[in-house]
Amino acid sequence: MALSFEEQTRIDLAATFRIIAHLGMHEAVANHFSAAISADGKQFLLNPKWKHFSRIRASDLLLLDADDPACAQRSDVDATAWSIHGQIHQRLPEVRVVLHLHPVYTTSVACLAEPHIPPIDQNSARYFNRVAVDTLYGGMADTVEEGARLASLLAGKSRLLMGNHGVMVTGTDIGEAFDDVWTLERACQILVTAWSTGQPLKILSDEVAEKTARAWEGIPDFSRQHFAEMKALMIAADPSLLD
Numbered sequence: 001m002a003l004s005f006e007e008q009t010r011i012d013l014a015a016t017f018r019i020i021a022h023l024g025m026h027e028a029v030a031n032h033f034s035a036a037i038s039a040d041g042k043q044f045l046l047n048p049k050w051k052h053f054s055r056i057r058a059s060d061l062l063l064l065d066a067d068d069p070a071c072a073q074r075s076d077v078d079a080t081a082w083s084i085h086g087q088i089h090q091r092l093p094e095v096r097v098v099l100h101l102h103p104v105y106t107t108s109v110a111c112l113a114e115p116h117i118p119p120i121d122q123n124s125a126r127y128f129n130r131v132a133v134d135t136l137y138g139g140m141a142d143t144v145e146e147g148a149r150l151a152s153l154l155a156g157k158s159r160l161l162m163g164n165h166g167v168m169v170t171g172t173d174i175g176e177a178f179d180d181v182w183t184l185e186r187a188c189q190i191l192v193t194a195w196s197t198g199q200p201l202k203i204l205s206d207e208v209a210e211k212t213a214r215a216w217e218g219i220p221d222f223s224r225q226h227f228a229e230m231k232a233l234m235i236a237a238d239p240s241l242l243d
């Protein structure tokens with residue numbers, strides 16, 4: 001029998017948690033991913049508070065309503081996740097998936113006085129002029145106002161480099177968003193490694209960087225296939241993901 005949209009989304013989001021843990025991009029039992037279920041985006045799935053990514057099953061994901069303030073009082077809902085993901089899903093219906101992480105290299109770049117991603121290779125060029133930057137970190141975000149502020153920064157851009165904090169990637173498809181946050185981490189790893197040599201970088205011309213970014217945007221099926229391959233690996237390693 002065909003799976004419902006919610007059932008398929010649960011499996012895809014659970015797989016994303018497993019993949020990110022497998023790749024070492026998780027942060028203890030923190031960080032959150034969410035995916036919209038309803039057309040208006042307000043009904044969304046979120047991971048439960050303080051559960052390790054590598055153990056998350058499809059049935060563990062919480063179905064929340066961005067319009068229902070009672071969700072904030074639930075003991076299994078993390079207050080910062082509710083503030084940020086709830087506000088994004090309430091305000092940006094076109095956003096179907098939100099991934100928030102503190103991966104080491106992306107976060108390192110976010111901690112520069114002026115966070116920026118110069119295009120030096122195929123990975124970093126994917127993000128040319130395509131990342132919003134926030135430099136107003138003010139402690140752990142647990143207010144609706146802070147969530148609303150972050151949501152406003154995402155209007156028109158799908159990636160937010162969060163200064164002194166980490167990254168937020170949004171999208172319309174879970175597989176594409178996964179590949180985007182992974183490639184961003186890869187780009188930042190290459191960038192930080194290149195900077196660490198102390199040698200001057202050879203930065204690509206704006207023309208070549210823009211052409212490369214557009215070429216990436218023309219192959220979303222590459223991203224979805226990357227996700228499909230990783231998901232298959234995770235299900236084969238531990239089928240409890242599907243429970």
Ligand SMILES: [Zn+2]
Pocket residue numbers: 031100101102165166
């Ligand atoms: Zn965070």
